[in-house]
Amino acid sequence: MQRNGIAFSNLYLGLVHYPVCDSEGRVICSAVTNLDIHDTGRCASTFAIPAAYIINPLDSQRELVRRIIVHWTKGAGARRNPYRKEALERVRMKATLLDAIREITDRHHRPVMTVATDARRRDGMITFSMLRRLVCNRQQPFLLLFGTAWGLAQEVLEQSDLLLAPIPGVSDYNHLSVRSAMAIVLDRLTGNRYTGGR
Amino acid sequence: MQRNGIAFSNLYLGLVHYPVCDSEGRVICSAVTNLDIHDTGRCASTFAIPAAYIINPLDSQRELVRRIIVHWTKGAGARRNPYRKEALERVRMKATLLDAIREITDRHHRPVMTVATDARRRDGMITFSMLRRLVCNRQQPFLLLFGTAWGLAQEVLEQSDLLLAPIPGVSDYNHLSVRSAMAIVLDRLTGNRYTGGR
Numbered sequence: 177m178q179r180n181g182i183a184f185s186n187l188y189l190g191l192v193h194y195p196v197c198d199s200e201g202r203v204i205c206s207a208v209t210n211l212d213i214h215d216t217g218r219c220a221s222t223f224a225i226p227a228a229y230i231i232n233p234l235d236s237q238r239e240l241v242r243r244i245i246v247h248w249t250k251g252a253g254a255r256r257n258p259y260r261k262e263a264l265e266r267v268r269m270k271a272t273l274l275d276a277i278r279e280i281t282d283r284h285h286r287p288v289m290t291v292a293t294d295a296r297r298r299d300g301m302i303t304f305s306m307l308r309r310l311v312c313n314r315q316q317p318f319l320l321l322f323g324t325a326w327g328l329a330q331e332v333l334e335q336s337d338l339l340l341a342p343i344p345g346v347s348d349y350n351h352l353s354v355r356s357a358m359a360i361v362l363d364r365l366t367g368n369r370y371t372g373g374r
Numbered sequence: 375m376q377r378n379g380i381a382f383s384n385l386y387l388g389l390v391h392y393p394v395c396d397s398e399g400r401v402i403c404s405a406v407t408n409l410d411i412h413d414t415g416r417c418a419s420t421f422a423i424p425a426a427y428i429i430n431p432l433d434s435q436r437e438l439v440r441r442i443i444v445h446w447t448k449g450a451g452a453r454r455n456p457y458r459k460e461a462l463e464r465v466r467m468k469a470t471l472l473d474a475i476r477e478i479t480d481r482h483h484r485p486v487m488t489v490a491t492d493a494r495r496r497d498g499m500i501t502f503s504m505l506r507r508l509v510c511n512r513q514q515p516f517l518l519l520f521g522t523a524w525g526l527a528q529e530v531l532e533q534s535d536l537l538l539a540p541i542p543g544v545s546d547y548n549h550l551s552v553r554s555a556m557a558i559v560l561d562r563l564t565g566n567r568y569t570g571g572r
Contacts, residue, residue, distance in 0.1 A: 181543060183544040199455070211407070211553075218551050223544055224545045262547060345421055347381065349457070351416055351461070353413045353416050356556075356557035357557070359550070359558050363558045
């Protein structure tokens, strides 16, 4: 595997299921999907992200995620597929964003900088290269937030320390899946685009 | 939506379910998943890819995909969610790679250049920037092939005109999901990384 990118030990992921929006802009709690858990874990492993948080306040949802993680990291799945095991070992289940922030803070002993992502352009959004430079140069941890359903709720966007520019596509269509968006963002932030691997 | 990328009217996607490999390297036919169809369509719409082919020889699988496409492009799904409609309108179901190639050839009246992707480094792989330049400068159509399961079978890799370098991660882990890989590849090929959107 050609290693061209930068491994950030201070960059974390959060896949948020609440609070997010539905198609009408109403705040909802979305359901966790099995593929999201695996794709998130595989992205985290590929880009050496120390931990990826699945955030959902419902007990039943958290129990579901917990079972999936246990199956692939300690159970039959772990024996069958070591790559899934490695991927799922980076996935953590939290009820709230605050719980994820607390865990990261405890680990780094520094305040977490939250970076919200959104498909729509808004004032004050920083570019990928600016964020990359921040994560490279700062000791503090950064938590990249991705919203499921129709995106992070307004309150999350307003309370986040930073907002990351949307992924520029080549059309007006800006409804990339959260799985696709997460992969692209990580590649843009960590990947070295100036070598042969580009 | 910030438009920074290049719209290639001669770049196509193929999501291959046969022939692909299982974890032991044996040639298998993998099953189509609903999320793959949607993510593929959404990627195609975001990056203005004219068509994305789901390739699977099994009648039952093709019927399943056909129903999903019809539901979201002509049925109840189309009325409920115009973004899904737009995305699925770019998705085409084909039994074989050859069928996809034929359709593209008929449309462009030029031979198709197939470009296989793989997670492992091999001799002769071209870089992203080389492929981008080719697609920009040539009139002929290009078909980017992504393998499900454990990747494209050896015969597809050997018969493809070109092989694209793997996505460089930052670790030895190279088991990104095909959904993630497809999104990253398209962003790398079409996206303009030298503007504010970067």
